[in-house]
Amino acid sequence: MRIDHYDDFDWQGLLDSIGADIAPLLTHGEVANYIPALAAVDPESFAMAFVNLRGETFTTGRASTPFSIQSISKVFALILALELEGEALWDRVGREPSGTAFNSIVQLEEDHGVPRNPLINAGAIVVTDSIVGHCGESTAIARLLAFIRKAANSLGPRIDMKVAESEEAYGDRNRALAYFMKSFGILKEDVPIALKAYFQQCAIAMSTVDLARAGLFLANGGTDPATGLELTTKTRTDRLNAIMMMCGHYDMSGDFAFSVGLPGKSGVGGGILAIIPQVGSVAVWSPRLNQAGNSLAGTQALQWFSERSQVTLF
Amino acid sequence: MRIDHYDDFDWQGLLDSIGADIAPLLTHGEVANYIPALAAVDPESFAMAFVNLRGETFTTGRASTPFSIQSISKVFALILALELEGEALWDRVGREPSGTAFNSIVQLEEDHGVPRNPLINAGAIVVTDSIVGHCGESTAIARLLAFIRKAANSLGPRIDMKVAESEEAYGDRNRALAYFMKSFGILKEDVPIALKAYFQQCAIAMSTVDLARAGLFLANGGTDPATGLELTTKTRTDRLNAIMMMCGHYDMSGDFAFSVGLPGKSGVGGGILAIIPQVGSVAVWSPRLNQAGNSLAGTQALQWFSERSQVTLF
Amino acid sequence: MRIDHYDDFDWQGLLDSIGADIAPLLTHGEVANYIPALAAVDPESFAMAFVNLRGETFTTGRASTPFSIQSISKVFALILALELEGEALWDRVGREPSGTAFNSIVQLEEDHGVPRNPLINAGAIVVTDSIVGHCGESTAIARLLAFIRKAANSLGPRIDMKVAESEEAYGDRNRALAYFMKSFGILKEDVPIALKAYFQQCAIAMSTVDLARAGLFLANGGTDPATGLELTTKTRTDRLNAIMMMCGHYDMSGDFAFSVGLPGKSGVGGGILAIIPQVGSVAVWSPRLNQAGNSLAGTQALQWFSERSQVTLF
Amino acid sequence: MRIDHYDDFDWQGLLDSIGADIAPLLTHGEVANYIPALAAVDPESFAMAFVNLRGETFTTGRASTPFSIQSISKVFALILALELEGEALWDRVGREPSGTAFNSIVQLEEDHGVPRNPLINAGAIVVTDSIVGHCGESTAIARLLAFIRKAANSLGPRIDMKVAESEEAYGDRNRALAYFMKSFGILKEDVPIALKAYFQQCAIAMSTVDLARAGLFLANGGTDPATGLELTTKTRTDRLNAIMMMCGHYDMSGDFAFSVGLPGKSGVGGGILAIIPQVGSVAVWSPRLNQAGNSLAGTQALQWFSERSQVTLF
Incomplete structure (x- = not known):
């Protein structure tokens, strides 16, 4: 892409066309049901929002309706943990695609408890463990939430305690991952404390x-273009985008890079x-998921977004 | 990056600085020795070349010395196979990072003989099998060589038959991969014929x-900016770059994306x-390899190239 | 079991009862169809034969009809290879249950080309490679056949060349296993030569x-009780029986030990x-197989044989 | 073996010879150190005891010194669980050799949380979970201990609470296994409760x-030959012995069957x-272990025991 092409681009027209074309897809796929709290959402919801470096915002669909961002939070947690712990964090989490499902434990055994990357569950638990270690049990998540609110320049983001309790109630697989890493010394905090924060x-x-x-600061080298706040460095921003590109969609990361061509992160709540x-x-939101656990309509919407605006990195 | 920043960039100065700084690294790492023909090269060779869209060429080191590009040929073979077979090729090779070593057979068993991507050995053998199927045994490699010469706008590229014989003599692991895929019906040609072309x-x-x-046409949407020849489409170019980004460096692809931030492909001959x-x-060439089988000095040179020019995609 | 209990046991009555009870099972399961030559057999065939140390023979069903013993030959080949190569054979094949399917290649990668045991395909190919190495390409199989004829005290055993050709025509998976082991130096002979003998x-x-x-000599410490010929030593006999117990039924070896309680070896031709x-x-023969590739009726017949005569080892 | 050969066998002479020959081996291998409580034992201890069906007892070494039987308890727990739950227990634990280490979690992921057999850690946790389910949290282990004391006809067996606390303190790997199985619904009780009993x-x-x-009742079809108490049925006894043969020594079960030829179970406390x-x-006890975690001197002692008395099953 040539960036200057986008100065006068009709983003609203693009979003409107996607909003119109996506309707037939909203009945395909299945809403995540691994926790009851997620299954309660209207399955045919759809929203898309784009914010450019000038701070202009364009939306289509239910763009003001809150939803559970789930694994997308892993991106913000990673930035915060890097700010707190620095590059030493990479001693206990890798940056390679895993080639396996989001909650696989096989890779952990091969690699002596070190998760392949920070965007699969095991790696994200290490990241949360780091935040808890630096901020303390009682303030870790408050600190993360504050970071996200600052990035969003909004008090909208909040913890949905009903979802958190549901995560905790159905959290045995994550407990297995956490105790497994703990047995190798990769986790430093008590497992129940680290997991409470993770949930x-x-x-x-x-x-x-x-x-x-x-997410806007990640498009601008780490600095919020509207407020001027530096949330992270340019180098870290580049690297975060690289990690999202490589690992943001579990074992369909390659497919996302192939068809969308942008760094991204999905969550089982249907957001990307x-x-x-x-x-x-x-950002896009539509709760029904494809077989790999990524939003079905959301993935298509982003593919159209990329194709029609030619914003692919490649 | 902002592309217009590079109109007056001092590329020669950049390459000169890299050439000067790289010297102490040229004695680190080990030359590939899995085939005798590769081990014969001067281990401390170094070369780097950059060509921009205007067709200007900048070099440092032994940039005119031929070397064995090895797996880098997988990129050109993939483009040619897609031109010949079209998107149906993706029915028998995936586009996800493998998370395993370049010659692993484990993933093939899990996935019923379908290789995870076209840049690991198994996937590249499928690609070659496709070229042989469309061009015939006797002309397949001539066709590939012609494609590369056209892309390079040079008659320099050639087959080093001594290396090819050495590959064949030490090719049992690749034979195992090929017969394994053949047993699942993923390869269509006779194994010895497909492998002869692959070697x-x-x-x-x-x-x-x-x-x-x-590689210049891959930076220009598939069209050679100097000759105007369209070697492939814009869409295919984007996707190829995405595949190189995701899978170009075996189980260190994530690390390359993290530190260099560009689509790339390495070969055990020391080229990237x-x-x-x-x-x-x-392009860069230095024969000594790091533990993952990628050029040690070459990887560092590209990291400096990316950092000092700020050309990372992210 | 107390061995002296069996001096006056009514073996013929036992076999007759099994022959009568097995009939309803003969329509269950599927005949092996991985090679066409095997699929030509009458699927509802059944035969059982027992020979005791006195040399008395008891049979039911089509006990004189020849069938393809397939993997059961691995037992005789192993004894012969041990006689030829001695305990050094264990340097290139293990003696542990594999926990995976008969033709899995995953374990080979983990173990650097050394098969887990001599009764899975990869291990049996090593065994055949050893026989070829000691006897030469032209006489290896003749030597094995002579050994089996001596053990059977019969000229009945022969090579079914139609089946051998079918094995060769559909042998790509075994070729993959063989070249994989060859790449680690575990096979010593040329792969096509070793495989020709194996097929x-x-x-x-x-x-x-x-x-x-x-099989009678294996029940008598290595010596044929009728002819007095020592086919192998007592120690080797004990160990062979142990290996059959641990590994004789692929990934259902535990189930066979649990339900039958005897050392045994099955083949996809339906024999055990x-x-x-x-x-x-x-010995028992019935061509239809269960999901693990062992004779369905044959396994049940042996379970009844063991239960009704109380001959389990445990 | 012919059982009547053993009526007048000089068992004491056999044990004396083993006790004399084993001395040089007692300084080889390493005492288990995964929990501190185990590391406190005298590393060069050795004891062996044999009890025959007449109830005669023969010993050598420190045969009256208590030691931590560790995983050998899995055998008694399995019998008790089968008495309590019946064959339904096999719905949630298999009976195949695992082909992997005692605490591997890889196999669990492949098999949807069902452990391969009841003698690896994961399978034994299922067994304990069953006992807790049937007896209640407070009496489960008391019930198991009572069973073992009845089998031993001795009040000697007891729980070493210091070791239990050490197990609990270093139990994260087992917690990972338990939560992993819980996430698949294979464990029925609360994980901390099941694990407390397991530790x-x-x-x-x-x-x-x-x-x-x-262990004597296992040599006599389930009935204690001295007291006449039926601890389990003949069928279950046969099957338990089969399971011990197939799975009693983790990933060296095949080797034990090959060299000793008897059903057995080892523990990291050095007992077999x-x-x-x-x-x-x-029974044999010597704390230093070989690389697979089985008693080094104990394994050798049993091999001599089997060779010199010719008691191998095969």
Whole structure:
């Protein structure tokens, strides 16, 4: 893409066309049902929001309705943990695609308890463990929430305690991952404490427009273009985008790179955040998922977004 | 990056600085010794070449010395196979990072003989099988070589038959991969015929400057900016760059994306090709390899190239 | 079991009762169809034969009809290879249950090309490679056949060349295993030569009564009780029986030990040989297989044989 | 073996010879150090005890010194669980060799949370979960201990609470296994409750002579030959011995069957129990372990025991 092409681009027209074309897809796929609290959502919801570096916001669908961002929170947690712990964090979590499902434990055994990357569950638990270690049990998630609110420039993001409790009630697989890593010394905090924070982190809710706004600094080298706040460095931003590109969609990361061509992160709540460096940040939400656990309509919407605007990185 | 920043960039100065700084690294790492023909090279060779969209060429080191590009040929073979077979090729090779070593057979068993991506050995054998199927046994590799020469706008690229014979003599692991896929019906041609072509493909030799030039169309949406020849479509170019980004460095692809931030492909001959969309194409060569089988000095040189010019995609 | 209990046991009555009870099961399961030559057999065939240490023979069903013993030949090949190569054979094949399917290649990658045991395909190919190494390409299988004829005290056993050709025509998976091991230096002979012998070994045909007779020396410490010929030592006999117990039924070996309680080896031709140390040798044949690839009726017949005569080792 | 050969066998002479020959081996191998409580034992201890069906007891070494039987308790727990739950227990634990290490979690993921057999850690946790389910949290282990004391006809066996606490303190790997199985619904009780019982079960301590005596009913079809108590049925006894043969020594079960030829179970405390059906029960103890985690001197002692008395099953 040539960035200057986008100065006068009709983003609203693009979003309107996607909103119109997506309707037939909203009845396909299945809403995540691994926790009851997620299954309660209207399955045919759809929203999309784009924020550019000038701070202009474009939306279609229910862009102000909060939803559970689930694993998308892993991106913000990773930035915060890097700010707190620095590059030493990479001693206990890798940055390679895993080639396996989001909750696989096989890779952990091969690699002596070190998760392949920070965007699969095991790696994200390490990241949360780091935040808890630096901020303390009682303030870790408050600190993360504050970070996200600052990035979104909004008080909208909050913890949905009903979802957090549901995560905790159905959290045995994550407990297995955590104790496994603990047995190798990769986790430093007590497992129940680290997991309590992790379950709350997964339960962060926010609107599609807030989510797009929260990702904007990642399109601008780490600095919020509207407020001027430096949330992280340029180098870390580049690297985060690289990690999202490589690992953001579990074992369909390659497919997302192939068809959308942007760094992104999906969550089982049906949200996806994608970054267009130097152009803007786009979020989409639609609860029904494809077989790999990514939003079915959301993935298609982003593919159209990329094709029709030609914003692919490649 | 902002592409217009690079109109007056001092590329030669950048390459000169890298050439000067790289010297102490040239004694680190080990030359590939899995085939005798590769071990014969001067281990401390170094070359780097950059070609921009205007067709300007900048070099440092032994940029005119031919070397064995080995797995880098997989990129050109993939483009040719897609031109010949179309998207049906994706029915028998995936596009996900493998998370395992370049010659692993474990993943093949899990996935019923379908290789995870076309840049690991198994996937590249499928690609070659496709070319042989469309061009015939006798002309397949001639066709591939012609494609590379056209891309490089040079008659320099050739098959090093001594290396090809060495590949064949030490090819039992690749035979195992090929017969395994054949048993699942993924390979269509006779195994010895497909492998004969594959071994020759691995033995393509060319200079660093020719290699950079041969990658230029991938930085320009599929069309050679100097000759105007359309070697492939814009969509296919985007997707190829995405595949290189995700899978170009075996089980260190994530690390390369993290530290260099560009689509690239390495070979055990010590070469690496990297693409900077809309800016240019860069190649590096240094025979000593790191533990993952990628050029040690070459990887560092590309990291400096990316950092100092700020050409990372992210 | 107390061995002296069996001096006056009514073996013929036992076999008659099994022959009568088995009829309803003969329509269950599927005949092996991985090679066409095997699929040509009458699927509802059934035969059982028992030979005791006195040399008395008892049969039911089509006990004189030859069938393809397939993997059961691995037992005789192993004894012969041990006689030829001695304990050094264990340097290149293990003796642990594999926990995976008969033709799995995953375990080979973990163990650097050394098969887990000599009764899975990869291990049996190593065994055949050893015989070829010691006897030469032209006489290896003739030597194995002579060994089996001596053990069976019969000229009945022969190579079914039609089956051998079918094995060769559909042998790509075994080629993959062989080249994989060759790449680690575990196989010593040329792969096509070792495999040609292996395919013929798999194609040995003999009757159920000859098969039971051929196993008799394994129930008598290595010496044929009728002829007095020492085919192998007592120690090797004990160990062979142990290996059959641990590994004789692929990933259902535990189930066979649990329900039958005897050392045994099955083949996809529908045959099973089981040894009752110091009592006798029993063979069964019925072509339809269960999901693990073992004779469905044959497994049940052996379970009844063991339960009704109380010959379990445990 | 012919059982009547053993009526006048000089068992004491056999044990004396083993006791004399084993001395040089007692300084080889390493004491288990995964929990501090185990590391406190005298590393060069050695004891062996044999009890025959007449109830005669023969010993050598420190046969009255209690030691931590660790995983050997899995055998007694399995019998008790089968008495309580019946064959339905096999719905949630398999009976195949695992082909992997005692605490591997890889196999669990492949098999949807069902452990391969009841003698690896995951399977034993299922067994304990069953006992807790049937007996209640407060009496489960008391019930198991009562069963073992009845089998041993001794009040010697007890729970070593210091070891139990050490197991609990270093139990994260087992917690991972348990939560993983819980996430698939294979465990029925609360994980901390099931594990508390499991840790105590691992901490059972008893002398070598008591251990040999406790195994005697397994050599006699389930009935204690001295007291006439039927502890389990003949069928279950046969099957238990089969399971011990197949799975009793983790990923060296095949080697034990090959070299010793008896059903047996080892523990990281350095104990091994082996059963000679219709002859007797033999126990050995020596704390230093080989690389697979089985008693180094104990394994050798049992091999000599088997060779010199010719009691191998095969």
